[in-house]
Amino acid sequence: MRAFPVKVPSGARYWTVIDSDLQVVPVADQWLRHLRFGRSRAELTTKAYAEGVALYFAWCDRTGRDWPKAPRDLGLFIVWLQHTPSSGNVVLGPGAKPVRQERQVNKVLTAVRGLLTFAVSIAEAPAAVLGQLYEIADARDLPIAARGEDTKLAVRLGVQHRLHEPETQVDRATDEEIVALFKACRNARDRLVVLLLSRVGLRRGQAAGLLRRDCHLLMDSRALGCREGGAHLHVVRRQNSNGAWSKSRLSWVQPVDFLVVQAFDQYFDERYARLGAGGSDFLLVNLYREPLGMPMSPGAINELFSDLARRAGLDRAVAPHMLRHAMAGNAVDAGASLDELQALLGQRNPNSVLPYLHPSRDRLRDAVTRVPSPRELLEDGTR
Numbered sequence: 001m002r003a004f005p006v007k008v009p010s011g012a013r014y015w016t017v018i019d020s021d022l023q024v025v026p027v028a029d030q031w032l033r034h035l036r037f038g039r040s041r042a043e044l045t046t047k048a049y050a051e052g053v054a055l056y057f058a059w060c061d062r063t064g065r066d067w068p069k070a071p072r073d074l075g076l077f078i079v080w081l082q083h084t085p086s087s088g089n090v091v092l093g094p095g096a097k098p099v100r101q102e103r104q105v106n107k108v109l110t111a112v113r114g115l116l117t118f119a120v121s122i123a124e125a126p127a128a129v130l131g132q133l134y135e136i137a138d139a140r141d142l143p144i145a146a147r148g149e150d151t152k153l154a155v156r157l158g159v160q161h162r163l164h165e166p167e168t169q170v171d172r173a174t175d176e177e178i179v180a181l182f183k184a185c186r187n188a189r190d191r192l193v194v195l196l197l198s199r200v201g202l203r204r205g206q207a208a209g210l211l212r213r214d215c216h217l218l219m220d221s222r223a224l225g226c227r228e229g230g231a232h233l234h235v236v237r238r239q240n241s242n243g244a245w246s247k248s249r250l251s252w253v254q255p256v257d258f259l260v261v262q263a264f265d266q267y268f269d270e271r272y273a274r275l276g277a278g279g280s281d282f283l284l285v286n287l288y289r290e291p292l293g294m295p296m297s298p299g300a301i302n303e304l305f306s307d308l309a310r311r312a313g314l315d316r317a318v319a320p321h322m323l324r325h326a327m328a329g330n331a332v333d334a335g336a337s338l339d340e341l342q343a344l345l346g347q348r349n350p351n352s353v354l355p356y357l358h359p360s361r362d363r364l365r366d367a368v369t370r371v372p373s374p375r376e377l378l379e380d381g382t383r
Helices: 026-038 043-062 070-083 102-121 128-133 175-184 188-198 204-208 258-275 298-312 320-333 338-345 350-356 361-369 374-382
Strands: 002-007 013-018 134-138 155-159 232-235 252-255
Touching: 002 043, 013 026, 013 043, 026 043, 026 102, 043 070, 043 102, 070 102, 070 128, 102 128, 128 134, 175 188, 175 298, 175 320, 188 204, 188 258, 188 298, 188 320, 204 298, 298 320, 320 338, 320 350, 338 350
Parallel strands: none
Antiparallel strands: 002 013, 134 155, 232 252
């Protein structure tokens, strides 16, 4: 069992699951197609889910289990995931270091639950499976404050099988690290990528998905049919041939500053020198490796940052998303309000902004020193 990419006639791609005879697993294929085209999930999401359910089908096959009935033994599947490498050739005994950490196991379980829930909905698995996957309860056992104002009976679901994950938080790239990455760039395109993430705050999928027509760098964009003033980018969620995908369902206008505009100018000069007027309509394309003019993928941006961190001699790996956190932290440190940050990050839910708040040490110290001492309060009260 393994995940396998499929390209449909429209040019869009998704991932499915094939067995040892290279035959598509029907229920998995139907579910993954539904996710990709019915629910507009990213190609990379279908890849992750396909890899997860491929492991589930492999476990069922190797242990002689019928996949619709195997959820009753999902605890054994978790142990198998923790101690069996992807090759399946060696099973490591308890006490050995797990081959998959808690977060990886939980991602596989999420995919398996999605598949089995879909299978129940199309009568490919018995309804009793849902009780093996979820704890079903109502809202009456919740504290009064958590029930809300609606007095109607509310049914809620909790997953049955989930490993506890150590709390991790995406760190913020420091200004020194960003400058080091910028200096390690060998061409204008790579410098633009660094700025798109660190000063504009784009995700790697959003940067890789930009088209040239999304970039309005004039002070007056009415000539381009756009009423937005100042230099800006249009961040749009769309199906892209390079697998790039905007996580946000929102489309929004993102203002850019003079440093980013300058980087665009240098990149366009570089691109024209290499490709002339040709190349893909994507903004970021291959300039120094084949196939020339084809769009960069999100994975290529990951590779770029790995190379930049190595060339810059950084003490730690700096992932692309850490630059988005740096942009958010720098914006707040400079006085941006939470609603401004929400708009700049393209977040629909205000609570989604909270993980991006990384107050600087200086700002925390200033917050402490602003608190008056008891002596000051007493003196003010006696005047």
